[in-house]
Amino acid sequence: MYPIQREAAVHLLAECVKLATVNPPGNEKLAADWLAELLTQMGWAPTVEDLGENRANVVAVLKGTGEKPALVYNGHLDVVPVGETPWTYDPFAGISANGRLYGRGTSDMKGGLVAMVMAGDALQRAGVRLKGDLIISGVADEETGALGAKAWVQAGGLQGVGAIVIGEPTDLDVYVAEKGACWIEVTTYGKTAHGSMPDLGINAVMHMAAALSALSRLSLPFQPHALFDRPTLSVGTIQGGNKTNVVPDRCTATIDMRTLPGMRHAEVLGEVRHVLDGLREAIPAFTYDMRVIAERAPVAADPHAPIVETALTILEARGRRVIPKATPGYATDASVFQPASGAPFLIFGPGIPHLAHQPDEYIEIDTYLESIELYCELAQCYLS
Template identity: 40%
Template sequence: MDQEQAVSFLKDIIQIKSVNPPGNETAVAKKLKSLFDEYGIETELIEYDDNRANLIARVTGEQDGPVLGLTGHMDVVPIGENEWEHDPFGAEEENGKIYGRGACDMKSGLAACASAMVSLKEEGLPIKGTVTLFATVGEETGAVGARQLTEQGYADSLDALIIAEPTRNQVNIAHKGALWPQIITYGKTAHGSMPDKGINAVIHMNEIIHRIAGGDWEWQYEEDELLGGATYSIDVIKGGSNTNVVPDQCFTNIDMRTVPSQDHNQIIEQMQQVIEAAKEKYPDLKADIRILNDQSPVKTSNDDSFVKLVQDVVKVDGSAELGGITAYTDGSQFKHAQKEFPIVILGPGETSTAHQPDEYVEINKYLDSIHLYKEIAKKFLS
């Protein structure tokens, strides 16, 4: 598979509208399958929902040996309300860049993994072991595809995993976790002119938020040398139905980004304690906590032999300094496989363009990543 073919394939999958919601990733999975079928590479489709299927592909060597996993998600976020200069699904090429939704996050990484596997197959390398690609659904809304594959045991055979999220081909060995609690308060409706006859769910929510933002919330963590500190942001609040009706329900959504020293269950318990404390002022306060998203932080030791191997490959062409990213990846789910294995995040694309209008990937970075994945596979499976 030459460079022209690799670029053409990337453009093809950018043009597929796998926007999540709803996803429609099956079209991408079938495009990948058709490529692998052409080169005699084993594939398996694992249905998640209507028009949503994960794909697994395997290139196996002549001898038994370790299993290297490559993974990328097939869904992309909506194009947003702001105007684009380029067609979001046109895969337009200009000044050494390919533009389109998902060009950076992360169809370029996914296409690079697929292209690397095809090249390994073409070259007939006498590797031992297996390279396995996981093309997943629903990473953008909770890593649901990776969760399904992990729960069904597909990741249990892995000895190492590369997540092809955009890092400009820099080596990352950690990412933050995500915990998205939704707090709901329940009141009682009444006419707005007789507020004493009702129970105001918005007032009760205000008390909870005040206690979280005002210092009652104990945000405890040990700062991580790669990820920094944990963060939280109160990003959604909604309550009430009309100006003249006492609101009987209110909810708020909080985005928490956690570091390895934190335990998500303990955080939820602490939030419950804040709610209980708010009842001291409002004894009739009633509230629930629902968890909208729960993704574990990931961190691999910088002394891990696989990390050293990846660094050795990358530093030939650029910097191999280790880093971490603030967003979560499918690694949050794959780390729960039956066997522990190192996870490295390495892929083309500039993270600052992800989820933005006129998202793009630099073609040279995309092609470089294909080379990196091939060289890593050769060394790991030699």
């Protein structure tokens, strides 16, 4: 058994939840500094990478002998807004009730990150000898633009890394793939006129309607993947016009495209442009602009990679028979780490996937504590 401080683990997660690192704006430096102080008290030598505007990453290393490449335990420090729906418990109070710890970020994903820190502490206090470094990283901005992950990669954080474990909510299931995301903003243009004389104007909203109708029929080319169904395209927002009796001269829509491993976003964007350019023939006055507003690559790990098989073996020994699968839809910082490093990754955490971004978010305390043991075993077995 590992010397896991169970009461301290629950208390520390509650304290981390109290840090309102809501993105936007993020304020992740609150959590980065807090974790750095905690890790220092545990005998580590953490570093905080200041990203400006009260945003930061935190990284700490449990040194191994150097006989094996390093293992990364990663999580993000930011959480999403609580929304307008009332909560039963204060989302930033870290309240325990009914075997659960409630609060924004308990499942997504401060629970996973604090569990990783507690596992690192237990391994160090147990004097476990690792053949490779165990790197624990908490990064900013996963929920929006992956600012923290990109900064850490650019700083060389993944040099010498052999595998990456991301503690996103999986309910201790094993995820090895995720769809990519390509968000675009399309703007159509027209000419204003009085609403009673629409023929004197060019209606940008009607042009947008034609554009979205055409895009809804777009079939994106893709290679079938065992873990996914198909790519998707969804209109998220639309804004146009400023008064009922004025023909609108501008309309903007945002579109969320989810892509599969093997799909190149440049080619996907080319397909979209081809559809929109084609409307110019049918609608002579049709004009538009398009820009990418966010992008994450689709990624998939080898389900037989040593880090994955090690996790499956550990889980099976505990009576959990798990088959590697894809995330239920969400993207993670694996979309940054895997293309940059080529290292196999595993998404594996104690949070509950369907509670991410939901009111009354919580984590099961027993599952959270079990994850600390599993992270200990995974690091020791993989780096032995």
